[in-house]
Amino acid sequence: SLSIFFSLASQKTLKSFADAIHKVFHHSGSLIIFHTLPTAAFNVIRGHLSASSDFLIVEIGGEITDVLLSHRGIIEEVTSFPLGENFLYRGISTRFATLPKEAISLARSYLEGVLSDKEKLNLVQAVDHVKIEWLKSFKKVLELSSLEYLLPSKCFILANASAGAF
Numbered sequence: 001s002l003s004i005f006f007s008l009a010s011q012k013t014l015k016s017f018a019d020a021i022h023k024v025f026h027h028s029g030s031l032i033i034f035h036t037l038p039t040a041a042f043n044v045i046r047g048h049l050s051a052s053s054d055f056l057i058v059e060i061g062g063e064i065t066d067v068l069l070s071h072r073g074i075i076e077e078v079t080s081f082p083l084g085e086n087f088l089y090r091g092i093s094t095r096f097a098t099l100p101k102e103a104i105s106l107a108r109s110y111l112e113g114v115l116s117d118k119e120k121l122n123l124v125q126a127v128d129h130v131k132i133e134w135l136k137s138f139k140k141v142l143e144l145s146s147l148e149y150l151l152p153s154k155c156f157i158l159a160n161a162s163a164g165a166f
Contacts, residue, residue, distance in 0.1 A: 037061070037158070038068040038078050045156055046073055054152035058138070060159035062086050065134070067141050070152070077145055081137040085163040088130050095126035107162050127166050 018032045041057050049055065050073075057068040061084045069077045092103035109115050110123050142151065157164065 036066075038066045039075075041156070041158060042068055042070060042075055046070065049073075049154070053154065055154040055156060056152050058155065058157045060084055060157070060163055065138070067138070067145075069145060079141050079145065081141055083134050083137050085160055087134065088127065088163055088166060091130035091133075092123060092126045095122055095129075104162070107166070111162060111165055131166070 021032055037059050038057060041059060045055060045057065046053070052072045053070070054072065055070050057066075057070070059066045059068075063084045063086055064080045064082050065084050066078060066080050068075060086100070089100045089103040089107065092106055093100045096103065096106060098106075106115070106119070106123060110120060115123065
């Protein structure tokens with residue numbers, strides 16, 4: 001069977017990205033190839049599994065989460081929802097009445113085990129609220145998917161260490 005995955009961007013946009021990369025990294029004349037992360041992750045993961053594997057890739061990015069469903073080694077569907085890692089930090093930021101950069105620091109401090117008991121409790125409560133909202137959106141994506149079969153037993157979650165730990 002043949003599988004084709006399209007990800008669209010205007011030529012003007014791609015050229016402006018390439019020009020910026022060439023200007024900053026001084027690689028004029030080098031070939032720059034653009035890929036979407038779900039497609040690149042799919043190619044890597046599929047290369048490590050049997051050709052007929054079913055799996056799900058959940059990539060928690062900065063502002064969005066991408067969900068890719070592979071059935072029999074072919075991309076069946078890619079969907080997104082607008083809650084990513086920054087949603088976590090905004091939730092922490094709101095709970096602590098602080099800036100998002102400080103929320104990132106709080107999350108890291110929690111993982112390093114250096115927060116006070118009161119700070120830990122507040123952070124866990126903030127993260128629990130964020131988790132509930134994220135899981136609602138994730139569940140909705142799965143419910144609205146065009147699945148004609150059961151969800152795969154393999155799921156790969158891609159996230160930065162601090163966000164993924166929660």
